[in-house]
Amino acid sequence: ARKQFLDTFEQIRQNFNRTFRRIFGGGRADLMILNEANVLESGVEIFAQPPGKKLQSITPFSGGEKSMTAIALLFAIYQVKASPFCFLDEVDAALDDANVDRFARLLLDFKHQTQFIIVTHNKHTMAAADRLYGVTMDKPGVSTVVSMEFEHRSNYDLSPLPEVE
Amino acid sequence: ARKQFLDTFEQIRQNFNRTFRRIFGGGRADLMILNEANVLESGVEIFAQPPGKKLQSITPFSGGEKSMTAIALLFAIYQVKASPFCFLDEVDAALDDANVDRFARLLLDFKHQTQFIIVTHNKHTMAAADRLYGVTMDKPGVSTVVSMEFEHRSNYDLSPLPEVE
Amino acid sequence: MKLKRISTSGFKSFADRLNLEFGDGITCIVGPNGCGKSNSSDAVRWVLGEQSPRALRVNRMQDLIFSGTSDRKPEGMTEVRVVFDNEDGSLSLPFAEIEVSRRLYRSGESEYFINKEAVRLKDITDLFANTGVGTHSYSLLEQGRVDAILKAKPNERREIFEEAS
Amino acid sequence: MKLKRISTSGFKSFADRLNLEFGDGITCIVGPNGCGKSNSSDAVRWVLGEQSPRALRVNRMQDLIFSGTSDRKPEGMTEVRVVFDNEDGSLSLPFAEIEVSRRLYRSGESEYFINKEAVRLKDITDLFANTGVGTHSYSLLEQGRVDAILKAKPNERREIFEEAS
Numbered sequence: 292a293r294k295q296f297l298d299t300f301e302q303i304r305q306n307f308n309r310t311f312r313r314i315f316g317g318g319r320a321d322l323m324i325l326n327e328a329n330v331l332e333s334g335v336e337i338f339a340q341p342p343g344k345k346l347q348s349i350t351p352f353s354g355g356e357k358s359m360t361a362i363a364l365l366f367a368i369y370q371v372k373a374s375p376f377c378f379l380d381e382v383d384a385a386l387d388d389a390n391v392d393r394f395a396r397l398l399l400d401f402k403h404q405t406q407f408i409i410v411t412h413n414k415h416t417m418a419a420a421d422r423l424y425g426v427t428m429d430k431p432g433v434s435t436v437v438s439m440e441f442e443h444r445s446n447y448d449l450s451p452l453p454e455v456e
Numbered sequence: 457a458r459k460q461f462l463d464t465f466e467q468i469r470q471n472f473n474r475t476f477r478r479i480f481g482g483g484r485a486d487l488m489i490l491n492e493a494n495v496l497e498s499g500v501e502i503f504a505q506p507p508g509k510k511l512q513s514i515t516p517f518s519g520g521e522k523s524m525t526a527i528a529l530l531f532a533i534y535q536v537k538a539s540p541f542c543f544l545d546e547v548d549a550a551l552d553d554a555n556v557d558r559f560a561r562l563l564l565d566f567k568h569q570t571q572f573i574i575v576t577h578n579k580h581t582m583a584a585a586d587r588l589y590g591v592t593m594d595k596p597g598v599s600t601v602v603s604m605e606f607e608h609r610s611n612y613d614l615s616p617l618p619e620v621e
Numbered sequence: 622m623k624l625k626r627i628s629t630s631g632f633k634s635f636a637d638r639l640n641l642e643f644g645d646g647i648t649c650i651v652g653p654n655g656c657g658k659s660n661s662s663d664a665v666r667w668v669l670g671e672q673s674p675r676a677l678r679v680n681r682m683q684d685l686i687f688s689g690t691s692d693r694k695p696e697g698m699t700e701v702r703v704v705f706d707n708e709d710g711s712l713s714l715p716f717a718e719i720e721v722s723r724r725l726y727r728s729g730e731s732e733y734f735i736n737k738e739a740v741r742l743k744d745i746t747d748l749f750a751n752t753g754v755g756t757h758s759y760s761l762l763e764q765g766r767v768d769a770i771l772k773a774k775p776n777e778r779r780e781i782f783e784e785a786s
Numbered sequence: 787m788k789l790k791r792i793s794t795s796g797f798k799s800f801a802d803r804l805n806l807e808f809g810d811g812i813t814c815i816v817g818p819n820g821c822g823k824s825n826s827s828d829a830v831r832w833v834l835g836e837q838s839p840r841a842l843r844v845n846r847m848q849d850l851i852f853s854g855t856s857d858r859k860p861e862g863m864t865e866v867r868v869v870f871d872n873e874d875g876s877l878s879l880p881f882a883e884i885e886v887s888r889r890l891y892r893s894g895e896s897e898y899f900i901n902k903e904a905v906r907l908k909d910i911t912d913l914f915a916n917t918g919v920g921t922h923s924y925s926l927l928e929q930g931r932v933d934a935i936l937k938a939k940p941n942e943r944r945e946i947f948e949e950a951s
């Protein structure tokens with residue numbers, strides 16, 4: 292069990308650094324097992340460094356940087372054990388437009404193996420969608436769903452997020 | 457002390473309903489003292505009803521509805537004891553554009569008695585600003601502030617939020 | 622496995638039916654504050670076996686049933702049905718398509734079904750064990766909780782990694 | 787009273803100076819994720835006497851001092867100065883203008899000043915008592931905490947109301 296955990300941990304750790312570098316356009320991120328002697332009872336610490344900044348714990352990170360780092364870690368885990376589907380409810384809320392666009396482009400790489408159902412208010416996230424459902428309350432207090440046509444099938448205008456060496 | 461508390465409470469309660477109705481365009485909101493017998497040790501419960509919906513506790517409220525309700529309550533308290541200044545950091549994060557606009561218009565009524573310093577990513581909130589500071593990191597990891605000129609002094613285009621009878 | 626569709630009746634603000642077809646790739650759900658987007662993801666969480674009212678943003682489970690508006694009476698029960706494509710056999714039942722459904726009555730009585738056959742709640746949670754699907758995986762990210770994985774205690778994080786291995 | 791301006795040196799990501807003039811009305815602070823907007827409001831919180839590192843998003847108080855980047859050395863200390871217009875006498879000192887400043891050195895040593903005169907931290911928090919300004923009033927709303935007042939226990943809410951009476 293210990294060996295299996297350490298193998299998985301190492302995979303996630305490498306995925307995390309790679310995905311972090313892609314979504315931040317540089318920098319690096321790391322995971323550390325706090326108690327090497329007793330791995331299956333240990334905690335896991337997170338360190339990260341946005342481009343140009345210093346490696347630090349995530350405590351002083353900004354709201355948007357925390358969201359991006361969390362997204363990088365979640366996708367690092369998904370790469371090891373993909374959920375067949377994933378519901379993400381407004382994970383882009385703290386992101387500025389440039390970062391929402393990077394998040395949307397990151398999704399393009401994972402959608403072949405995972406169905407994403409994403410609640411959002413942001414047009415950049417919508418640009419990555421294969422289909423769009425609009426929820427409304429024409430009668431107050433009563434929700435209905437409408438299938439929405441895209442004016443823009445700009446899914447094809449979104450380029451995938453490059454790997455950062 | 458009990459009398460003073462009850463007077464203040466009643467003021468806040470009325471302000472809360474009035475401000476809630478303005479920012480939601482209808483509905484109503486209420487505060488309840490849980491233990492009437494021992495007011496100074498009691499809890500305060502919040503009930504609210506967006507237009508067309510049912511009066512309920514705030515537990516099932518949406519993210520945006522909770523932000524709006526919190527803003528209404530905070531401003532209800534500010535009306536009783538105005539802070540000379542108020543720092544609001546991304547309080548509009550969960551709001552759709554229509555609601556950000558309502559929030560920005562609500563600010564217009566309070567700015568004569570309170571200095572507001574508001575961190576935001578949203579253009580509708582910026583439309584209410586008397587001055588705008590842009591923070592950037594030209595050198596990575598080093599912040600600087602720039603005073604930003606308005607192309608739009610659209611502060612005068614924002615109309616105040618009407619009272620709802 | 623793939624998520625094919627969800628149908629609900631009387632669930633939260635979806636007084637009538639909610640029908641959502643999920644295809645491959647990215648499905649975006651959009652709409653104004655309070656219109657019902659997060660409610661639709663609560664439906665998925667609930668039918669997969671969620672037992673905590675707090676995680677479903679209600680005070681008690683009966684509050685999942687449409688509770689009426691100023692011009693519409695409450696419903697007496699709610700039902701959520703979700704259909705999976707099981708061509709790859711990742712769900713350990715010998716069917717190409719699997720429908721899981723859950724009902725709740727105002728009385729508090731619950732019913733559970735897999736492919737129309739009455740089962741216990743445990744049969745539903747067992748079905749999804751080890752598939753990466755479920756209420757404890759990080760594949761259902763609630764609004765406002767994107768950085769939960771960063772805030773988790775180091776030991777909780779290790780448990781998430783263990784689950785992936 | 788009115789907030790006139792804040793000046794900082796070596797505070798968090800503001801390696802050099804931060805100077806912000808606050809006028810009447812609404813001041814908006816904008817910029818990309820991680821550029822330093824919330825750091826500027828941490829500076830106000832700190833100079834008003836905040837003693838909890840968590841509330842300032844740091845692990846320990848020394849982390850408030852600019853910690854360097856890949857091409858710039860760390861600073862040895864940080865100072866924040868905030869100037870108030872006290873024409874209305876709401877601050878109980880006989881000056882029309884009051885400057886409060888706070889310094890922290892890498893050694894952990896702290897210094898506090900009111901109008902250039904060395905004081906204790908307590909003198910600063912006492913100065914703002916009953917003015918509606920301070921780290922415990924709801925006039926400094928941290929990012930992500932807009933609905934803190936809704937999540938507060940009913941008794942905590944009562945305390946907020948008591949403070950307003």
Ligand SMILES: Nc1ncnc2c1ncn2[C@@H]1O[C@H](COP(=O)(O)OP(=O)(O)OP(=O)(O)O)[C@@H](O)[C@H]1O
Nearest residue numbers: 518519520633654655656657658659660686687688
């Ligand atoms: N049992 C119920 N009956 C009727 N309405 C309900 C019920 N439960 C919740 N609601 C309503 O659903 C609304 C919240 O919906 P939801 O959380 O899905 O909004 P949302 O679209 O996610 O909005 P936001 O963008 O603000 O997050 C609330 O107004 C609430 O009153």
Ligand SMILES: Nc1ncnc2c1ncn2[C@@H]1O[C@H](COP(=O)(O)OP(=O)(O)OP(=O)(O)O)[C@@H](O)[C@H]1O
Nearest residue numbers: 353354355798819820821822823824825851852853
């Ligand atoms: N002592 C320090 N020295 C150098 N940089 C620091 C220090 N403390 C914090 N920072 C940096 O400040 C940045 C966060 O700034 P801040 O929280 O103000 O961002 P923000 O503009 O509010 O962004 P967002 O829009 O995402 O909320 C982090 O990248 C962090 O590394």
Ligand SMILES: [Mg+2]
Nearest residue numbers: 518519659764
């Ligand atoms: Mg929502």
Ligand SMILES: [Mg+2]
Nearest residue numbers: 353354824929
């Ligand atoms: Mg911030």
